[in-house]
């Protein structure tokens with residue numbers, strides 16, 4: 484593929500700069516609006532999610548056409564917000580049109596513009612990938628074009644997308660089954676919505692089995708997440724984040740998205756079913772719960788699970804393209820494969836693309852602090868600036884949970900957070916006092932040596948940001964060493 488020439492690259496950079504500038508102008512203008520305040524705030528929230536996408540775009544000529552369309556929409560959105568600064572300007576701008584309809588239209592246009600931009604990005608990355616000579620570690624190949632249903636509010640012409648396979652050595656070996664748009668009828672054929680697997684902040688998850696005759700997915704067990712219709716704005720953003728981000732990720736320790744459904748008001752995400760539940764399910768024998776699984780009864784399996792998840796987060800931070808911050812790493816978002824207990828990171832509804840060059844400013848500014856209580860990094864919750872280091876902190880809490888078997892948020896038991904109640908003992912070298920007391924987990928001296936390293940790693944994930952907190956690459960290295968120590972037992 485011909486890469487963009489210098490002139491093209493400069494023009495694309497300029498377009499990106501203009502679009503980012505418009506995003507900032509819209510967000511600033513919303514502060515002073517007097518009319519339609521709520522709608523303007525929703526609009527600002529929507530456009531702020533565009534920011535991360537824009538910052539990560541390659542300077543390639545292929546990006547120019549969708550960028551121009553997005554820029555026009557942002558200009559329209561900016562004019563709308565400015566018009567809302569006073570009543571006279573608003574009635575002049577909207578005329579006899581319903582204000583809510585105008586906001587809906589511009590919101591829908593922004594969504595469809597981002598989807599088209601994302602499709603161009605995927606196609607660019609697929610072509611770039613196919614031009615590279617595959618090294619032995621590059622498992623998987625770029626894949627076929629798949630049809631995607633028209634997004635509500637977008638043009639009625641079907642869109643085309645290409646999925647890419649990342650170049651990480653841990654990329655999934657599954658190469659031919661890419662996420663695709665599913666119709667409501669296909670979902671209804673797959674599930675009766677009677678077996679509930681769990682509930683998240685955005686909806687319920689049901690078990691199903693795909694019925695695609697003559698398709699390799701026929702008979703695949705799936706988990707169907709139905710995003711609830713209330714809180715439309717949040718649902719739309721979670722759906723966009725999860726479908727956009729997850730469909731570009733390929734890793735053995737990241738849950739696989741099979742497809743999505745965006746028909747009329749429905750927003751559903753379909754994943755490969757993970758038959759053994761979540762890591763939290765297997766740790767909660769503390770206070771009563773299942774107690775016979777290898778995750779519950781074996782230090783080796785626990786450290787294997789932690790290592791797999793650490794690799795997945797490391798891939799998000801350093802290997803994915805664009806890079807991703809998960810923002811909701813927790814033991815409930817670590818699913819276990821039914822076949823072999825392989826852990827897979829899930830819960831990408833709050834994930835964001837990492838904006839370039841924001842680390843030195845303390846991370847990227849986000850509208851809302853999201854995450855699970857007990858896992859949220861204090862710096863992020865205090866400043867609204869999220870960074871890869873925020874995921875490292877949350878992972879540190881997961882490691883403490885795996886060591887102690889205790890939940891992250893133990894109000895009602897000891898009135899506090901796990902970090903506050905357990906970390907001091909770990910730092911004072913009294914790990915044994917807080918270690919999971921399950922009868923099958925009495926550690927041998929070699930295991931204790933490994934667990935000390937795991938605990939030390941947790942404490943270095945949980946120290947204040949900038950005070951020697953580990954990067955995920957170091958976490959992976961430490962956990963790998965700990966696992967080898969256990970296996971050498």
Ligand SMILES: Nc1ncnc2c1ncn2[C@@H]1O[C@H](COP(=O)(O)OP(=O)(O)OP(=O)(O)O)[C@@H](O)[C@H]1O
Nearest residue numbers: 680681682683684685688706754755756757830832
């Ligand atoms: N692929 C899957 N296989 C089996 N069970 C699943 C799967 N995905 C989710 N679940 C179950 O559904 C529950 C809720 O999942 P969901 O992804 O909605 O959680 P969440 O991360 O809290 O949601 P959100 O990201 O929207 O906040 C999980 O805790 C798990 O029990």
